[in-house]
Amino acid sequence: MYSGCPDKSRSGAWVRWVAAASALVLAATAEARELKICADPNNLPFSNERGEGFENKIVELVARELDAKVTYVWWAQRRGFIRNTLKAGLCDVVPGTPTDLEMLRTTAPYYRSSYVFVTRWDEPDIASFDDPRLRQLRIGVQLIGDDGANPPPVEALGRRGIVGHLKGYPVYGDYSLPNPPARIIEAVARGEIDVAIVWGPLAGYFAERQTVPLRTTLVSPAHDGPSPSMAFDISMGVRRGEDALRGEIETALAKRRTEIDAILSTYGVPRLTIERRAQR
Structure with missing residues (x-):
């Protein structure tokens, strides 16, 4: 029979339930923001699904500044990558994109x-497309896209008529x-080619992981006449019109400059x- 006095055991349980529910609500609120990243799951040194790439690490720094949780949309970086991920609304940020990529709104470069x-350490150092030895060497070049489009180094070699000993990767x-x-880096280490011309982050990472010592030398000059530039500023990109998010990410990148370096x-x-360029 109800005596008119509260059941202390039930009252205590109710208080504990309310406290636990409140804690869950507060936790959910604190974790509500997501930073949805478009990335390749098999693309070291940039990213992989185990979070081992340097873009994975930089994204984590940005997320901490934004008090956000990182979630990934994994998609192989093939033709249509941005159209099928960012522009389709599956994610919000593409790290490691050229600053001048017109289809995105990009941050200041980081x-x-x-x-x-x-080259191998026991081979001559090559630094310029005008080095006459290139006409005799077996040269590995990167081919971009499913159609094997020519990157800037292939155009520079072609303008000089250095085409007889090229091998595409x-x-x-x-x-x-x-x-x-x-x-392509492994081919240099095995002696299958004499020199490779490779995008810097790929070369620097994989050259250090070969069983024989390799040398990496920046292409000089970076601007080779009418050929496209050999050097690129790299930014993070968001959808056009999302200037607030872009600004937040840009601020976070600036604050974490030392750690990113x-x-x-x-x-x-x-x-x-x-x-340094004016913002587009």
């Missing part, structure tokens, strides 16, 4: 790198294997001075 020559490679872009150094990314 690093600038260049193509490099990769698709950037995408065999995606069923780990680290498909590494094949340390990450890039750890991964062997060769860097040039960022070209």
Whole structure:
């Protein structure tokens, strides 16, 4: 029979339930913000699904500044990558994109790198497309896209008529294997080619992981006449119109500048001075 006095055991349980529910609500509120990242799950040194790439590490720094939780939409970086991910609304941020990529709204760049020559230490150092030895050497070049489009180094070689000893290595490679872009660096280490001309972050990372010592040398000059530049500023990109998010990310990148530089150094990314340009 109800005596008119509260049941202390039930009252205590109710208080505990309310406290636990409140804690859950507060926790959910604190974790409500997500930073949805478009990234490749098999693309070291940039990213992989285990979070081992340098872009994974930089994204985590940005997320902490934004008090956000990182979630990934994994998609192989093939033709249509941005259309099928960011523009489709599946995610909100693309790290590691060229600053001048017109289909995105990009932040100020957080690093600038260049193509490099990769040789074995027991082979002559090559730094310029005008080095006459290139006409005799077996040269590995990267081919971009499913159609094997020519990157800037191939255009520079073609203008000089250096075409007889080229071997192409698709950037995408065999995606069923780990680290498909590494094949061109491995070919230098095995002596299958004499020199490779490779995008700097790829070269710096994989050259250090070969069983024989390799040398990486920045292409000089970075601007080779009418050929496209060999060097690029790299930013993070968001959808056009999302200026508030872009501004937040840009501020976070600036605040974490020292830590970002340390990450890039750890991964062997060769860097040039960022070209300061007016925002588009």
